[in-house]
Amino acid sequence: MTRVYAVKKIKKRRSRFGPQQNGHEKELLCHRIASGHRNVLTLHHVIDSGDVLYLVLDYLPEGDLQTSLTEHGSMYRSHPQHIKRIFLQILDAVQHCHDKRVYHRDLKPENVLLKDFGATAVLADFGLSSRKASSVDFEIGSDYYMSPECYGELHCSKPYASVPNDVWSLGVMLFYMVIGSPPWTAARTGCKSFLSFLCDPDFFLRRYPVSAEMNRMLMHVFAIDPTRRMSIDQLRGYVQGISLFTVTESQVRRLRTVMARPPRATV
Structure with missing residues (x-):
């Protein structure tokens, strides 16, 4: 059975040294820790593509x-x-x-x-x-x-x-x-x-x-x-x-x- 996920795209900040993940680690850490409860959106994976982070989340199409x-x-x-x-x-x-x-x-x-x-x-x-x-x-x-x-x-x-x-x-x-x-x-x-x-x-x-x-x-x-x-x-x-x-x-x-x-x- 095919499962559908939502993906949140986060563009990394840039400095003269290149893309910086700083500032997003806190969100990722907090979301990972909070995941696992039936009333908290599950963060399944984080994909780092260099300039962009992709957060793989539960897909809930009914809105907010x-x-x-x-x-x-x-x-x-x-x-x-x-x-x-x-x-x-x-x-x-x-x-x-x-x-x-x-x-x-x-x-x-x-x-x-x-x-x-x-x-x-x-x-x-x-x-x-x-x-x-x-x-x-x-x-x-x-x-x-x-x-x-x-x-x-x-x-x-x-x-x-x-x-x-x-x-x-x-x-x-x-x-x-x-x-x-x-x-x-x-x-x-x-x-x-x-x-x-x-x-x-x-x-x-x-x-x-x-x-x-x-x-x-x-x-x-x-x-x-x-x-x-x-x-x-x-x-x-x-x-x-x-x-x-x-x-x-x-x-x-x-x-x-x-x-x-x-x-x-x-x-």
Whole structure:
């Protein structure tokens, strides 16, 4: 039986001494170490042709989670069990990577592939991954998904831990799956939405149709202090236990009416 593979082409950097593989060894090492899990894209072979590296990977023709959310977002939002199934698989993949001391640093729907008619999620693209538990590489990743400490702004450019940085990205991914958009364009004070989040403890309840359960989880996964951010195991427990990610428009209006009332005076 013929098996089909995908091939990723990486052009080596050049110097006056010729093509240089430096910069790609990290991706290859991290991907090799992370391979072997059912929810991680398998790297089968690397072919070095001199100027170019060819990475031989599993071929998954169903596309990525971002495309699926764009084209079938209402299907996800109307079936919370499907969101749970896909997101829990992503958590399993990331936890496997962390157990192997591989930190992805670019977790987003574009880097999650789908197979089995959309029922199975597979983590891909280790181009920005690292084996360092602590990092001083700032603004590494994609704006929507980077944690505030990765921007360096709120934490005075101090070294930041790689695990909670990935957890923050996972929180944004789940929010995207549930709501259909990320909560902000960037987790920095120059972004009005993120600044509103910093100033308003009821930010999500005021702006989005999230349930009280979902709101409680978001406040833990988006803890500004990385040491207080929930772990992947805690995030998994929250997601498994949530009965509703969102509420109806009438429930939203009723909640916002209650929130807008001034507190009762006490005697």
